[in-house]
Amino acid sequence: MHLLPLFTLLATVTAAALPFQKRTDTCSTASASTLASAKAAFTQAKLVPDLVPSFHPTLSIQANFNGKQVALGNSFSATETFMEPAVSFSAEPGFNPAKTKYTIIFTDHDAPGPAAPVLKDFLHLIISDAQPSCIINQARKTLAIYQPLTPLSIAAHRYTLLVYRQPPNYMPPLSVNYLPGSRAAFDLNGYVAQGGLTLVGGNFLGEGLSSTVCAITPGCTQDGKGYSA
Secondary structure (H helix, E strand, C coil): CCHHHHHHHHHHHHHHHHHHHHHHHCCCECCHHHHHHHHHHHHHCCHHHHCCCCCCCCCCEEEEECCEECCCCEEECCCCCCCCCEEEECECCCCCCCCCCEEEEEEECCCCCCCCCCCCCEEEEEEEEECCCCCCCCCCEEEECCCCCCCCECCCEEEEEEEEECCCCCCCCCCHHHCCCCCCCCCHHHHHHHHCCEEEEEEEEEECCCHHHHHCCCCCECCCCCCCC
C-alpha cells in the first residue's frame, strides 16, 4: 500500500537529476588521433625534453588570438598576440569535468632567443581552477596576468600552452614570477612539482621577428641569440 508513493518519489528525484547528468556526460573528449598528433608535434619541436620531461596528453587544448587558432607550431606575429588568448580544453576521460580543475601555464622556453635562451622559462600567463569548455560557469583565477609575447630574435620562439590537472584541495604555490616584472627564469618543473600538478595537455605556436622589424628593435639579432654582443 505504501510502495507506490515511494516509487513515485524516486522517479521524480531521478528525473530532476537527469538534466545535470546529461550535461556532464556530453562533455567531449579528444580523439586518439588528436592526442597522438599533439604528442608527435611536441617531440618533433623538441619541447620534450627541452621544456617538459615527458608528454602523454589526455585532453586537447584550443586557443586563439582574436580568432586565429593556435595549431601545434603555426606562426604568429607580435601584433597578432598582443591581447590575451582565449583558451579552452576538452574533458579528460575518467575525471568528472564538473569537479576536476586545471591550471593553464603559458611560457617561452626560448627567451630571449633560441640560440641562447638565458631567460628561460619566461612566464606569460598562469590561470588556476580552469575547467573543460563544457562547464559554462567557471571560476578561473588569474595568478599571473598575461604579458604579450616579445621575441628578440628572427628565429621563432616556441611559445607553449600547457594544461595541468590540479590535485584535490589545490593551493597554488607562492611565486615571485606572478609579478609582471619578474617573469624571467620561471622554474616550470619546480612549480609543477611543488603544486603536485599533472601535465595532461599542450599546444604551442612559433613567433619571431621579421628582418624588417628586427632592424629597428633594440637588442634584436638575426642569429637567434636575442641580444647583440
